[in-house]
Amino acid sequence: MPELPEVETVRRGLEPRVCGRRITRAVCRVAKLRLPLDPQLDALVRGQRIHAITRRAKYLLFGLDRGTLLLHLGMSGVLRLVDQDCPVVKHDHLDLHLDNRQLLRYNDTRRFGLLLYLQGEPLTHRLLSHLGPEPLGHDLAEDYLFIRSRNRKLAIKNFIMDQKVLVGVGNIYASEALFVAGIDPRRMAASLSRKEACTLLEAIQSILTEAIAAGGTTLKDFRQSDGKPGYFKQRLQVYGRKEQGCLRCGEPLRSLVLGQRSTFFCPQCQR
DNA sequence: ACGCTCTCCTGGCCGC
DNA sequence: TGCGGCCAGGAGAGCG
Numbered sequence: 001m002p003e004l005p006e007v008e009t010v011r012r013g014l015e016p017r018v019c020g021r022r023i024t025r026a027v028c029r030v031a032k033l034r035l036p037l038d039p040q041l042d043a044l045v046r047g048q049r050i051h052a053i054t055r056r057a058k059y060l061l062f063g064l065d066r067g068t069l070l071l072h073l074g075m076s077g078v079l080r081l082v083d084q085d086c087p088v089v090k091h092d093h094l095d096l097h098l099d100n101r102q103l104l105r106y107n108d109t110r111r112f113g114l115l116l117y118l119q120g121e122p123l124t125h126r127l128l129s130h131l132g133p134e135p136l137g138h139d140l141a142e143d144y145l146f147i148r149s150r151n152r153k154l155a156i157k158n159f160i161m162d163q164k165v166l167v168g169v170g171n172i173y174a175s176e177a178l179f180v181a182g183i184d185p186r187r188m189a190a191s192l193s194r195k196e197a198c199t200l201l202e203a204i205q206s207i208l209t210e211a212i213a214a215g216g217t218t219l220k221d222f223r224q225s226d227g228k229p230g231y232f233k234q235r236l237q238v239y240g241r242k243e244q245g246c247l248r249c250g251e252p253l254r255s256l257v258l259g260q261r262s263t264f265f266c267p268q269c270q271r
Numbered sequence: 272a273c274g275c276t277c278t279c280c281t282g283g284c285c286g287c
Numbered sequence: 288t289g290c291g292g293c294c295a296g297g298a299g300a301g302c303g
Contacts, residue, residue: 002297034279034298058297075296076281091281110280112297127299154274163298171296260276261296 002073004168005211025097034114057167068122074112146197149189157185158259171261172239177203179238184270238264
């Protein structure tokens, strides 16, 4: 399940090996992922060079000569660079052939991913235009969450997962960050003090940074195709640890559902 | 505007 | 062994 750190890791791994290559062919084996694939995709991208791979939130943007390929991995998407003769397996939905006998292959069991070819400025596309700031962006004020959370009555966990507020915090890291910050995930967003909100933003930033660093070491070769990111699992302090002892105080951790998402926390350490 | 629920999809797991 | 049912998860759509 790709979170922001994994998407960033994919980007960093592919960039030096793919930039400068020309797309010679696009092959789609399904009609749609989360959104329909453009039936003209092959004709649109064929012959174009990939100039850059950038990331916005959990989207990857492949900058081409005349447009942009926008890719979201959804929940189970895996993008790998493989040789041309690599056998096609189940859920290999899409190939972008390159001019060096390699291809970018997209596999997505659950098909929650998305691929669009955009002409014109990609950041103004409706999927990207409303997104909040990058959590690791340098221009983020330390009290940003405090300012934005005033008058917001939803649970703080749902608040930090809201893309319009802040991008990149998925269900797992939301629980983790709230544990690190010592904040009960059920609390109304507006109830946070300035200090608590600053602490929470710091926790989000340090967790994402650490996860990127961990992903950079274990996922760098892109050969794992099962989608199971073993790298962060051992680092998780609360997620998936219901009824196990809190690493800080030893009390059993609890779980509940917030906004249709499983949530883990320590009732002792998080207030 | 806000906050909540539903939905897309498949595989893994549970209990019977 | 088979099968039904439930759950996971990103995030837009749609509702009140």
